Amino acid sequence: MTLAPFPTGFDWLPDGTALLGEYGSRAHGTANAESDRDFHAIRVEPPRFVTGLERFENLRHNTAGNGRSSADDLDTVVFGLRQWTQVAATGNPNSYVLLHLPEYEYVSEVGQMLLDNRDLFVSKRAASKYIGYLDSQMQAMLGNRGARVQRPHLVERFGWDVKFGYHAVRVGLQGLQLMQTGRLTLPFDGGELDMLLDIREGRVSRDDVVTICEHLIGNIRLAAWANTDIPDGPDYGRIHTLLHDMYEASWAGSAQDR
Structure with missing residues (x-):
């Protein structure tokens, strides 16, 4: 096997490392001048992390250092x-x-195996995960729940944190598409992209964002119930084999450290 x-x-x-891709607003097509570049990667751990007691912890690297x-x-x-x-098998939106x-940015031959089998991870179990993510962002937007991220500059500018509203609607749109089609299409385009950009730039009221979110929650539930092509849960047998x-x-x- 040749590794690039x-x-x-x-x-x-x-x-x-089997897979590396740009994540966040640039992948969604909603980046602005302030957006940094976020990447996620998946590593097939060397044998010592699988057969022994040692476990591989998530590794984070930021070129900004601590700033x-x-x-x-x-x-x-x-x-x-x-x-x-x-995490993916439970229906995690990220x-x-x-x-x-x-x-x-990078896909090894082993990483391509994962992409070729992406459908194994799609199940109706994801519907509740997407709704939960949407609701957490909406509640933080409304100030009903403490938020891990604080953006006082957005509150000062718009009167509320528009980024919470943007994330709530974004994840709702993706959850709806996943339940309707079994896939996600990125980046956003057309009317959905315009709506997300309008929310992020404060051109949509907070009350209207709440209404959009409530409609999305209902539509996700309906789509999950109606789409008989999506299984109720993941096929763990095939995932184990993969x-x-x-x-x-x-x-x-590979000559990885064993």
Whole structure:
């Protein structure tokens, strides 16, 4: 198995990295002048992290150091394959985005195995995850729930945190598309993109955002109930087989630290 070199700026990535893609607003087509560059990667851990007691913890690398990222900075999180798969199988919205990017900075032959089997992770279980994510962002937007991220500059400018509203609607649109089609299409375009940009730029009232979110919640539930092509839960048997094949292929073709 031939491994291509990592792209410029990512030579620090650990052995076994199978997939690297740009995440966040740039992937969604909603970036502005202040947006930094967010990347997610998946690593097939070396044998010692799987067969022994040691476990691979998520690795984060930010070119801004400890400062706030600017538009030129790269913020990258590397997930271990087993942990990422466990989260993805539960219907985690962030995991689905990584599987449906329009392009990738790096894909190994093993990483392509994961992309070729992305449908294994789609199930109706994701509907409640998307609704939960949407609701958490909406409640933070309304001030009904403490938010981990604070953006006082947005509150000062618009009277409320428009980015919470943007994320709530974005994830709702994606949850609806996933339940209707079993796939995500990125980046956003057309009317959906216009609506997201309008929300992010404060051209939509908070009350209207709440109404949009409530409609999306109802439509996600309806789509999940109506679409008989999407299974109720993930096919763990096939996912187990996929992981086994990915680990074997990665270990056979690499001189990773064992």
